[in-house]
Amino acid sequence: MNRSAEAERVTKREEGTGTMRSGALRSWAWLVALAAALPLPGCGSAEDSPNSGRVNAPTNDPSEEPGSSMTPEEQIQKILDQRKTDYGEALRTASLKLRDRLPDFAEIKQIENAPDEAAKKAAYEKLVDEMIASPEFSRTMIKFWKDTFRIGQVGQIQNNVNRDAAPTFAAQITVEGRNYTELFTATSNTCPTYDAETNTFQPANCPLPTNAVEGPTVGILTDPGLMAQYYANMAFRRVRFVQETFVCSKFPAEYSTNPVPMGNGVYTAAMPFTSITGKENDPDARVDFHDTKATVCANCHANLNHLAPLFLNWDENGALRNSPQVRVPIPGEPAARRRDFIPDSEPLAWRVGKTINDMAGLGQALASDPDVARCAVNRIWNYAMSRGDIVNDLATVPDAVTQPYVDQFVASGMKLKETIRAVFKSEDFTKF
């Protein structure tokens, strides 16, 4: 409905009924009408006005009901075709995403004054390039990675462990156009600092935390801040951080093609049931991961237990020690041992058939896993499209949507900055 007409209609109704004669009441009624008339997008999907900036995904059109004559692809295309390119809106959104601020008036005018759509597109893309080259992009990327890693230094640094280090390193890799897999493979300079005045990242090794022993550096996988942030019993929270942050899914991590009914459920993991510790292979097991009475523990722990032993020796302050520092949640809370997770003869593994020996091996496994590359791209996609966290907000992205970006990402040296550039210039981003 035309917004002016709507406001007028409301006003006439007020005057006709004579119920809102006072200035204050009339003002508030007008405010409600105005707020209702202006575009207030809801639920991330739809508005009914062509000028609203959002597209009405669902309709009551019977042709879009399941089972109609339209194929799913045609239905998708029909909905997507309702979007309209709006470089002014795109500039505002891109600026908030890439610089954490609104565009300046002069920038808005560059779009507005462009004579035609092609010129608007060119102006918009130039501005996106400028935003990505700006110092504000570096700061915004640090914030992006803080939110992604759910970590940030609050107050004074304690025990020589800086919780800004890992997100700053991830931001450095992003901003400098370096290979994303350095996050898992870098052997030095993983605790950089950022100088906002010069917009430069200062490479630095992570300082040795209080009471720590020296150990190899493996990207952010050995970051003291992350180790402290995700300290928990049996190191499972650290493993979950890796899985959920870099693979974009919760455990169970993989599935067997031949699920086996077991106890009160079905064993679905790909690894052999007895490849982890439990009463079936160790009567003295302190935690029975073979338990199937309430749920099939092994569905998740098949993978969890093959990784957790890598993370045992970091204490709650993120200091690497010579012995396990995480506890087993049983009376007495003893320190965890490798055999609490997997039998002594069982190798560590990233996935079934992908054994690893140490943290560097895990880093290599992550770097070569296509799911990790896809996850990185999907996180950028969701960030750009305001879809929330892919894991916590269940904002999964169908492969078809981001496949071109994944292909480009992998083919061009896994430079996340270029993926960001491509997504923010994409047709999907600039249509509303």
Add this chain to the structure above:
Amino acid sequence: MKRTFLTLLAITFAALSSSACDDTADSLTNGQPTGGTRTPQGPTGGDDGYHHNDGISAPGSGEEVVDPVQVRVVGSPEVTSRLHGCGKMTVASLDHLLRSRGLNGGGQRPQGAQSGRQIFDARDTPAALGAANYDGRVPEAPFSSTSAISKMFDIFTMAAYDAVAENWEAPACPGVRLLEGGKFTRDGLTCLMGKPATEEHVAIANDAIAQNPTDGAKIAIAALLAAAHTCQ
């Protein structure tokens, strides 16, 4: 009978509305799961550091269970993935908005009333706006909660007093006047909204002044700010 029917209608509408927001519902609790077997805790939760779930579909592989009702109401996953969501403006962005648009408390406001800037700077405001709590492994909320929207509207309402001030100047919009001759300028509204204002925006805002010469401009500004910046 009629009341029962209306009640059922309201419940149905509410149910449809909530299902339309299924994919973002968790955000209203800062990413905390709201329960249910398909929303096990993320790394933020669980005292013991691990959580047992009964996940049944392969994660991240496009095999998520898709509710047909949800598909009908909000579109298929592919459609919704390609549409912009309604992300929350970050706390830092809101701070910049107030600074860059000249909304820093310089206007005349009722005795004792706080300015938009003062409300923003209050100690409890970041939490209400969904700021990150990294000690608790909670990132900044990607979507607005009711408290965030309410707080933003409080800020915008009082910031409107600054915008109508005679000496209003926006650092990000040098030389731009918001009001000239008692009417809104298009450039002024563009400045506040961060995107090109349409003639419709100008007309509707000026209509507010016509309706209420005393407070109409402030009401229009508050409503425009809220409408423009409710979503990122």
